Amino acid sequence: MESASSKAEALRLQILKAESELEALRSQLEEFEAQPVPQNASPGPVFNAQSRDWKWPLKEDEYARYGRQLILPTVGIQGQLRLKSTSVLIVGAGGLGCPAAAYLAGAGVGTLGIVDGDAVEESNLHRQIAHSTAKLGQRKVDSLGHYCETLNPEVCIVTHATHLTPDNAEGIVSKFDLVLDCTDHPTSRYLISDICVLLQKPLVSASALRTDGQLIVLNNPAEPQGSLGGGPCYRCVFPKPPPPESVVSCGEGGILGPVVGVMGVLQALEAIKLISAGVGAQPKNPHAPALLLFSASGPTTFRSMRMRGRRTNCFACSASSTLSLAALKSGLLDYVQFCGVAAPVSVLRPEERIAAAAYNKLLGQNPELPHILLDVREKEHYDIASIPGAVNVPFSSFQLRKTDSEHPKPDWLPGDLPYDAPIYVVCRVGNDSQLVTRILKEMGLDGGGKRFIGDIRGGMRAWKQEVDDTTPFT
Template sequence: MARTVRDAAWVLGAIAGRDGRDNYTLASPHPISENTHRVTHERIIPDVTRSSQLKLRSAKVLIVGAGGLGCPAAQYLAGAGVGTLGLVDGDTVESSNLHRQVLHRSKNVGKLKVDSAIESLRDLNPHPTYIAHRAHLAPQDAADIFKNYDLILDCTDNPATRYLISDTAVLLGKPLVSASALRTEGQLMVLNNPPRSVGDKTGGPCYRCVFPRPPPANSIMSCADGGILGPVVGTMGVLQALEAIKVITATDEEVKPPSLHIFSAYSSPLFRTIKLRSRRPNCAVCSGEASVTLETVKSGSTDYVFFCGSVGPEKLLLPEERISPREYRTKYPVTASSEAIGTVTKEPTIIDVREKVQFDICSLENSINIPISSILSSATKTAQNNEVANGSNPLPPWLPADIASSDSIDPIYVVCRLGNDSQIAVKRLKELGLDRGGERVVADIRGGLRAWREQVDPEWPEY
């Protein structure tokens, strides 16, 4: 066992461009020869050859997303000695990121993620060229960024960006390593490999080939809302780095059939593999019938937000249907006497639409929990709601009787974690007729509990 561990350490050191004393050797006149010489008396991985190391050092890899997937992927690619690493992200580091986004440190909270990540990567290996793209990936810029790289890693967490990344990669002939992770599960695919021209059936499938239609917008859950176990997303990010190394160092004869790898932390076995079909003959981007082009992407004619059925949260409700946490507390203040007994004077019902596990962590006083998943699963139709007041049509079972009562006109305010799901819930409650034709206030607390912490209660738990 000791010999095996020692051998592994030497080999990994060779790939990373370090010797057994953890010294970088890339700057020496013959770095490959030195590294090879250092491991000749140890076991050598047959797949890691001199040619492989040269390919890694000349490779240019773009990582879109410097979060839970992008951090470990970048870490291992930098350690492997990839010549150029580009990172795309417009977000800043938050303390709630740190448990899973392993390149970021507490001192960098508030700093742009790409800058924080590159700072850590340079500490790991200063020799690669690191390029920061300090903005979210946008259709008008994607092609100009992608064209400078050999391989793309999709480390994002929303469908619209996934389709944009895949489309651009196909149209520019770039292979793509795509992964996702949520809660305790993850998925991994290598797409557009080999990267053939549009219409060539021998090319690898793209994201649209695997998922021709996006999932329903109301079924999509982010890590912020659904939660994520750090080692799960870390596992998927490390596997992305591994697949990237395999793509970079492979010959044409070594390209494997496309597969979808599914990881489940609490299953046995941990991994399942599903064989994917080749390119779809009517795919909108990689087939001979393609309607998506670089021009339609860049001009905005290919509307990814519309295609995925998602709308910016600010467009869901009118201003009068929303109230800020500060305005809410001003309108419904906590009096001295009510503070003593833990109640609030004349406070309306607050519906918290987070999932129960989050509601149990912390909740506002006088709030009840109705998860957004329950609200969206209701089969009650808007057209039937005109009869609700007369009691001829039952409301969904998740709605408490006192709120559903035709006699109740007490205000209802809806809150969630970030202020997105609450807007969807407000629209749904109004569709169910709970606003009594405008006589009853049904409104959203703008910005959710994060804004509540910022505007009302600095001690509110942040998770």
């Protein structure tokens, strides 16, 4: 019993001691909690980014800038790094080049080159979206370069305020990994394709006119000349240039802004796809080359035409090709002559033509002079502005035939018009009017020389310059 009582007493003493120590600890805790916490105090360890080097492959702000495309399986971090290390050359800072450059800069291409020798004009602004009214007269490369720099300062912009020529093509194109042809003439297209073949650069080519466009990726993979494993070049697809008379500029045929914008955006898309996969890399699932056709007004907006590979007899990329950098620089390749660029029409003798000012003076002296003024521009041009009294008969409606007994005279020729009343012909700049004048004479409407038939030299452009400067000219 004594032993049990002793042990119980010892336990009571331990409990009292423990309770005393616990009370002392509570008092210390209350004292510490009552003290103010210093402002620089930290509740726990904090990671300090400045205390160690940045270990990620992109800059911190680049993850925020490119985040929406970084999470795409087709891009990812590796694709973004390829974009950052790639240089792209855009030839042409117009309707195609503006949207293409903007989206490539936005995507984070490392170096963006721009080649163009023109200045910003007012007629550019409805479709060349990187330029503005404030930049009228400024060089296009400077205007587009500044636009891209403000969009993404991480991109290195390299500008060449010149047109690409056989003499400077190698020096410019050789510094870039990928080329976009954003020009608008066959002579440029053949030159750009040829230099890309010689320097083994993939090429994304597009064009647009009126409400239609086309796009094709060329020279991809960019194999040496003679290698059938390489992609076709422009000459493979178009061995012969179009007839000069069929080449219509935007000034003549017109262009809808969104159409050329669509084609420029598609060029940027194809470029990003090539870069993300690795420029020059053999694709895992290669696609046959295809020509993409776009129509804003047709029943089918997009159509794709499968193309063949390299032509075994291609002038540029075949094994038998004589194309070389030396030949290019020597001037042996005359692209203007090859494409047969049409010179100004000159089929009439001087006495068959009349100056715009002279025609206006003639009417001023004799306002009642019986005559016909035939405006052979297309209706869209005629509706914008015309010379008072002109009759619109579009050039496209003329047929190369003489009148016969069934069609003694055209519908536009009044029956009561005196047989010797002159016929004057006017067009946009004085080319089509000469051809129509010749057709009218072949139809026998000059009455064997009794009636004067001639054109107004210089067309509506001359009328604006010499007679009425308020006349809109497009």
